[in-house]
Amino acid sequence: MSIGPQHPGAGHFRFTVTIDGDTIVDCVPDPGYVHRGAEKQTEYRSYLQSIPLLERSSLTDVTNIIMPFSMAAEELMGIQIPARAQYLRMIMSENQRILSHLYWLGIQGIFLGHSTVFMWPLGDRELFIDLGQMIGGARITYSYAIPGGVRNDMPDNFKDRALKVFDYFEGRLKDYEKIFFNNPLVLKRTQGVGVLPRSDAISLGVVGQTLRASGVKSDTRIDEPYNFYKDMSFEVPTYESSDTWARCMVHLDEMRQSMKIMRQCLDKIQPGPVRVKLSPQQRALAGEAYTRVEASRGALAFHIFSEGSTKPYRVKISVPSFRNLIALPRLLVGSHLADMPAIYWSLDYWPVEADR
């Protein structure tokens, strides 16, 4: 039986399952329907020109996909970015995490037949889109974290607006908990479903919520802190049950932590420059860089070879969705077909990001 390729959730992706009765006995993922050759196209562009291209690979996670690219470019160019730019990157990055998780929550809601939790998160998402727009100037594709810093400073009234949104949204998360995460029907359909044991999660190399739901306390923001994450106090939520419910709960808890980090950033941020002026055709030194950040769906890394020209020689993106794909057959085989949507979307698999 073929699931997809027309948009099974978000983005074109197909996987075939073989079923015996209503039990899945085999699963073969077939990604690539939205492969656009982003890595090849960067060979023709300067570092700055690659930014708008690369952020298209993951529209719900634009800041987190271009930030490691900019970090790698900065490492190869040998430049340090100003402190204020790093705080702004963190604010946008955490805002992006909430945007991405709310999108995930909406789709997970409709996958479990809960239309209210399809409407609410997508409505609340607008508040965070507005926050992003206040800083970045666009709704979705800001091209914000460019090599050398960030594109522009935040407006003076941002803090007041953001704190109001956080206060509202913290109450809202309690509503989500009541209506969805503690809903007996949701619990029935997610608890004990799609269990990925800790040892498998490690050996398969999965990342993000899938890894943390399997009881591994791993987060790039703690493992290898970038920007000012080492000065922030926040928790990395983990669960021991390793099931679909745990993966849902990690998403919920992370939204709270993201707001906590943003509050601290807004307190600590000091006036100053937000960008080092670079030439649009800035030359990088010859060498190799591997930078990683914790994107919304997990660890996201860029591996760049540079030959000392204005364009990268080879760019390789290691995206969390592609890394989590390996868990899909592992989780689906042996499950009921009716559990497939809940398991599939609990991985937060974003085909456009995985195919690049």
Add this chain to the structure above:
Amino acid sequence: MSATPAQANLPSEEKAIIDSIARLGDKSKVAFAKPNRIKISVTRENLVEVAKFVRDELGFDHCTNVTGTDFPKDSQLEVTYHFGSIGGQGFRRIILAVGCRIPSTDPTLHSIIDVYPSVNYHEREAAEMIGCVFQGHPNLGRLLLPEDWNDIPPMLKAYRLPGRLEEG
């Protein structure tokens, strides 16, 4: 292996890894070592053995990335594996890269899927993008490219994007 001046300033964990790698003798060479990042080069004959060493002795338990790169000036392809550690403590911030250069005329190397199950899709992607063959990999079928792709592997430098004429 004598420490270079750059390596002398490394944190102790990186130094410990480099000292352990020295036990492999001629089978591997440290390409560079900086805080949080170490890269070693191996020949394809020693790749599987080095991978086992990296897993069992150095504690890197999963593969985070496989990059396939074409170096036409040297008539070589490079397959770079990146390994991370999440199960153990202490090495989490370090990413160990293992680079393996193979001749473009005979682009074969042995898959390390038996050592690291996590390389499955990464190796498949590298295989179709630069045209190398991972011997022992159970399935090297099309992954990201269209099923009817009928051209040279796209990440080779000889492949030019249609409609783009300038030097890249």
